[in-house]
Amino acid sequence: MTQDWPQIRTAGFDGFLVSFGDSLSEPANRAALAFRAAVARAGWDGILDTSTSLVSAYLQFDPHWRDHAAMRAALETLLGERDWYAADLPEGRSLWRVPTVYGTDIAPQLAEAAAAAGMSVQEAITSISETRVRVQTIGFAPGQPYLGTLSSAWDIPRQTALTDKVPEGALTVAIRQLVLFSVSTPTGWRHIGQTAFRLFRPDAEVPFVLRPGDEVLFEPTDAETLHNMRAAGPDGGAVREDIA
């Protein structure tokens, strides 16, 4: 890492962002996850909430309780305690196998995305479905994962125009990442697959299913099978196992 990182910046009136890089890398992602966990463990007074983005840890605090200078000093001290880029992934991770219909009329942008990546449709399905991707962060919408990293062929831009709406459970691709949508929303990411996996279950014991560090395989299935799995429950046929 260069001397420019990590960086501490204020985020709005009552937040700090500790960033471990300006582009996505595996060590920076692990550093962000580990640093946020350390802030939560530290149990400082006046912390209102914490989260991570791809390469940063965010904390919201009460500046009347602990002023900006004191908060920054505490963060600097914590940063100096170890090499965060060498941090391990979170403990208790899961591997999810998620049945996915690639393409067809329910995921209409597979051919377009494959072409952008310089692949045939079949090559694209093989490439995506055989890559064990990791949850790099949860964000944008409740329980919604950013997953990566795909091979460099998938370094394709987002669309300039937004798709009006992708449905919940949509698997989308851009910039070597997948996003699996937890809500129905407009997006610039291309819709290449469809799952029946519910990521946000507000009334369940575990309302948010995926955690950063979890890994996912999007295994091909057909529309009829997916339809039956959807009827069977919120997992939509997805199966979880522990990562040893």
Added chain:
Amino acid sequence: MSRLLTIRRAGPGMTVQDMGREGYLSFGLSRGGAADRQALYEGAALLAQDPAMAAIEMAGMGGEFEADTDLRIALTGAPMRAGIDGTAIAWNASHFLPKGARLSIGAADEGVYGYLHVGGGIATPERLGGRSAHLAAGLGNALGAGDTLEIGADRNAEAPSMCLPPDPRFDGGPVRLVPSLQTSFFAQAELDRFETTTFQRDARGNRMGVRILPEGDGFHSEAGLSVLSEVIVPGDVQITGDGTPFVLLAECQTTGGYPRIGAVLPADLPRVAQARPGVALRFSFVTLEEAVAIDARLRAHLINLSAAVRPLTRDPADIRNLLSYQLISGVTAGDDLEL
């Protein structure tokens, strides 16, 4: 015994709101809660109860309500025309709503979000530690005719009607912001221009955020559109692909890829949320130190609200509180309130 408020008629953007949910940012769920949080404090001061209690938020248009019990209510936020059984009642005030009487709330005279508070608070079941609807997350629904809402026990049921001096924030005007993590992506000339530009609240906007149209050219950052997705918080001013700013509000997403030019202070965010389409807004940067001082004044103001409430006098509604058993049947139909 349960106490119920029945909605007889509802405008399109009516939801239950409270202070939102803390602690779920890392799961992608933004805090949400009332678009104009200050109004929740005002309602709580008027009813002498906890500001954390849930109220009904009405976007631009009210509705008609009826309770199966005697009830205290308070009206705050964007001033709307309101009446009980046809008799006009004051905004920024608390009132006695007798069992079975019809509370009518019409269109907002100015601003967007009006609030109906009840003594004891709206006591719908909590989900993830809150009662507020978070429509973007699929939590809760907009309220509609025929819905009934549970009301909590009112520990001050006998308290007299009170009023608060209005705190205008419904016609746009000056908005203060602090530099934030991506402000340095913008050249100083762009930041200067941002401060001297008059913006108009666009028609596009909701509880997630509002688009603001600059007079003149859009704004551009040096980083362009290649910025890595980063944390978003309410108040962030995001510059979208075509250079048009979007001010993010309570129900915003938790991450986003468009660069943020600054972050609006909590003290001024209600002014943005309450700006109607076409209303003019202007922005000025303050330092973090100034922002802390401004926020301290806001907190003091909110805490002192309960000392600022006054008995509601010289208002027919006040007299009716004493004589409500005689006046339940209104003398006018109240249709004049349904604008």
